[in-house]
Amino acid sequence: GENVEQHPSTLSVQEGDSAVIKCTYSDSASNYFPWYKQELGKRPQLIIDIRSNVGEKKDQRIAVTLNKTAKHFSLHITETQPEDSAVYFCAEGDTNFGNEKLTFGTGTRLTIIP
Amino acid sequence: DVKVTQSSRYLVKRTGEKVFLECVQDMDHENMFWYRQDPGLGLRLIYFSYDVKMKEKGDIPEGYSVSREKKERFSLILESASTNQTSMYLCASSLQVGSAGYTFGSGTRLTVV
Numbered sequence: 001g002e003n004v005e006q007h008p009s010t011l012s013v014q015e016g017d018s019a020v021i022k023c024t025y026s027d028s029a030s031n032y033f034p035w036y037k038q039e040l041g042k043r044p045q046l047i048i049d050i051r052s053n054v055g056e057k058k059d060q061r062i063a064v065t066l067n068k069t070a071k072h073f074s075l076h077i078t079e080t081q082p083e084d085s086a087v088y089f090c091a092e093g094d095t096n097f098g099n100e101k102l103t104f105g106t107g108t109r110l111t112i113i114p
Numbered sequence: 115d116v117k118v119t120q121s122s123r124y125l126v127k128r129t130g131e132k133v134f135l136e137c138v139q140d141m142d143h144e145n146m147f148w149y150r151q152d153p154g155l156g157l158r159l160i161y162f163s164y165d166v167k168m169k170e171k172g173d174i175p176e177g178y179s180v181s182r183e184k185k186e187r188f189s190l191i192l193e194s195a196s197t198n199q200t201s202m203y204l205c206a207s208s209l210q211v212g213s214a215g216y217t218f219g220s221g222t223r224l225t226v227v
Contacts, residue, residue: 034215046215089156100145100164100208101172102216106156
């Protein structure tokens, strides 16, 4: 079955520095890679996603990179701010043939130190 | 905005009780999912459904069942609750996950005593 490994499990960075979270996956059919942010006591929310035909995608301070050959993808947050503190989950899915389910990583608790 | 509503935010049930967790979405999404969230384990898929009356097992279906009698409602059933089912349960829906991902509900924190 599908498997997603996510590292690190916890990450603390000084405000203004960059944070990087990495995920690896096993299913070569995977073609969709979203990232979710879950603030304390709230629901996970999609913050950025990437498809297998793209190597990198940016949205303001957030970027995601994908290496299909190595089967890994990463979330990069630059100029971190206190509101970036949250748990981040990577996920992977295969959107072909109507298979819409996502497999999630175990999460990274990011703490921004003021 | 898509709204996914879970009927209870907190539940406390006794071992052996039959427990129903309800999830309703208001945007005509085909796909609905139940996950449980545990510290260090992330989100694990219990069951999902692509259409009314249709269900498929996820990664950890043991001890659970589901019902989807109407498109907007997806119910998770714990036939005989056990203490190891104490967890946060998250419902999600999607139109096409590859276009907009999931929309999650707020979660139900279930404690089985």
